[in-house]
Amino acid sequence: MYRKIKYSDQELAKTLYKRTLLFLSVILFVPVVLFWVHLIETGYQDKAGYFVPLVVIVLLIAAGAFYLFRLYKYYGLKHDNWLSRKFLLIETRQLFAKLVISRGMFDVSSDDKGEYISYFPLIRIKFNYSTGQLFVEQPVDGEKYMDTFTSGEFNKLIETVMLADLQITEFKKGVLVSTFAFDPIKFRLQLSDLMPTKGVVNILKGIDWKYDKFYNMVVAGNVGTGKSYMLFSILGQLLQITKFITVFDPKRSDLASLKYTKALEGKVFSTNLEINEQVHVFYEEMMLRSAKMEKIKESGKLGAYMDFNFKPHFLFFDEFGAWVEMNVNTAFGSDERKTYDVAMSDMKQIAMLGRELGFYIIIGMQRPSADSLPMSIRNQLNFKVVMGLPTPEVGKMVFPDSDKLLRPLSQDLKGWGFVQSGSSQVRSFFAPEFTKGFNLHEWIEEMDSKREAS
Numbered sequence: 346m347y348r349k350i351k352y353s354d355q356e357l358a359k360t361l362y363k364r365t366l367l368f369l370s371v372i373l374f375v376p377v378v379l380f381w382v383h384l385i386e387t388g389y390q391d392k393a394g395y396f397v398p399l400v401v402i403v404l405l406i407a408a409g410a411f412y413l414f415r416l417y418k419y420y421g422l423k424h425d426n427w428l429s430r431k432f433l434l435i436e437t438r439q440l441f442a443k444l445v446i447s448r449g450m451f452d453v454s455s456d457d458k459g460e461y462i463s464y465f466p467l468i469r470i471k472f473n474y475s476t477g478q479l480f481v482e483q484p485v486d487g488e489k490y491m492d493t494f495t496s497g498e499f500n501k502l503i504e505t506v507m508l509a510d511l512q513i514t515e516f517k518k519g520v521l522v523s524t525f526a527f528d529p530i531k532f533r534l535q536l537s538d539l540m541p542t543k544g545v546v547n548i549l550k551g552i553d554w555k556y557d558k559f560y561n562m563v564v565a566g567n568v569g570t571g572k573s574y575m576l577f578s579i580l581g582q583l584l585q586i587t588k589f590i591t592v593f594d595p596k597r598s599d600l601a602s603l604k605y606t607k608a609l610e611g612k613v614f615s616t617n618l619e620i621n622e623q624v625h626v627f628y629e630e631m632m633l634r635s636a637k638m639e640k641i642k643e644s645g646k647l648g649a650y651m652d653f654n655f656k657p658h659f660l661f662f663d664e665f666g667a668w669v670e671m672n673v674n675t676a677f678g679s680d681e682r683k684t685y686d687v688a689m690s691d692m693k694q695i696a697m698l699g700r701e702l703g704f705y706i707i708i709g710m711q712r713p714s715a716d717s718l719p720m721s722i723r724n725q726l727n728f729k730v731v732m733g734l735p736t737p738e739v740g741k742m743v744f745p746d747s748d749k750l751l752r753p754l755s756q757d758l759k760g761w762g763f764v765q766s767g768s769s770q771v772r773s774f775f776a777p778e779f780t781k782g783f784n785l786h787e788w789i790e791e792m793d794s795k796r797e798a799s
């Protein structure tokens with residue numbers, strides 16, 4: 346049910362607090378008054394007999410006031426039930442009223458009886474607690490404050506005060522309806538929820554990596570933010586789709602250990618030389634497919650790789666920045682440098698041409714910069730993820746067109762960050778959750794066997 350925001354909502358919490366205390370006082374005073382009447386009727390003379398219940402009541406009310414205050418402040422943060430939702434609704438209605446009033450987006454007139462509110466914008470809100478969404482109807486009513494709503498300015502304020510992410514905005518007759526994700530954890534997927542299909546890799550509820558459309562991915566993030574886990578969740582899903590996966594991990598961290606799995610045997614590389622060579626192998630396979638597709642198209646057939654029953658190939662390149670750094674310092678003209686130069690040039694070609702041919706790159710790195718991630722590759726990364734809170738420089742590098750304020754999502758939980766699919770809004774999100782005791786190799790084998798079984 347939609348709730349209308351009213352002028353008086355600016356004090357909603359205080360008003361409800363006072364009313365609850367008043368109610369509590371009445372409930373407590375009634376038996377005391379009856380007790381006093383009884384004392385008077387029985388001719389009781391000791392003053393303390395009258396005084397003590399009064400003190401007890403005042404103490405009870407003070408304790409109740411304190412308890413209610415703490416309940417309102419802290420209960421909602423730790424619980425998810427009808428009471429915490431009531432508190433959230435109260436808080437939100439108050440926040441919205443304050444937003445309108447503090448910006449003077451209402452009119453006051455006066456008559457013989459005094460001042461009254463002659464215009465207050467008709468804003469209505471509704472929560473869907475199970476999906477973690479907030480729907481906000483804003484007026485498109487021709488009034489002078491309308492532009493603040495239609496320009497998206499009000500939506501930005503909502504994002505800031507509610508720590509929410511704008512998902513979609515729809516214009517309907519007389520109203521603008523904006524949908525916000527206000528509780529990112531509600532959109533988190535568990536490993537068992539991951540149901541990848543051809544062309545679709547799950548990231549969170551409602552957002553998938555549709556690699557045929559938003560080809561090439563980058564996952565950036567500092568040490569300990571959950572970058573590796575995010576990459577695992579993608580790798581496991583891709584193994585259900587295709588066996589053509591190559592993994593590079595020049596720092597020999599968690600991904601490198603996957604060479605010991607049956608699923609990725611002979612497909613994981615970590616030495617500099619191996620990586621440089623294997624980039625070229627991947628590139629050659631892509632060019633071979635290009636030639637095959639050209640041949641098919643000679644007959645006038647049209648389409649992309651999947652239309653001709655070719656399978657997608659994925660290149661997982663973790664610690665891409667470290668690979669660049671290791672190589673740019675090698676001597677010009679040395680064999681190592683030559684293979685790197687070829688590999689880097691191949692990477693640029695794969696990033697550019699791979700989409701049509703079904704050859705995709707997933708780059709993992711700590712801090713993308715102009716030096717570590719060449720522009721020609723950066724411009725071809727269409728699905729972007731930053732784990733943890735990025736520095737302003739990294740934020741600008743990964744999401745250059747977004748002016749969204751990025752805020753930390755959780756102090757206690759790991760595996761949160763920000764995601765942008767194509768040129769859509771940047772969203773805060775939690776990566777798919779890995780349960781405690783999870784074994785990476787067993788899971789990878791299981792995902793691989795799912796593909797083989799199907």
Ligand SMILES: Nc1ncnc2c1ncn2[C@@H]1O[C@H](COP(=O)(O)OP(=O)(O)OP(=O)(O)O)[C@@H](O)[C@H]1O
Pocket residue numbers: 566567568569570571572573574575598599732759760761776777778779780
């Ligand atoms: N999606 C997740 N589900 C459950 N736990 C997670 C998730 N992501 C991160 N964590 C927790 O955070 C820790 C650090 O994550 P991870 O190893 O992925 O970080 P990283 O950024 O790759 O750092 P490093 O470069 O040191 O590997 C993990 O050991 C795990 O306990």
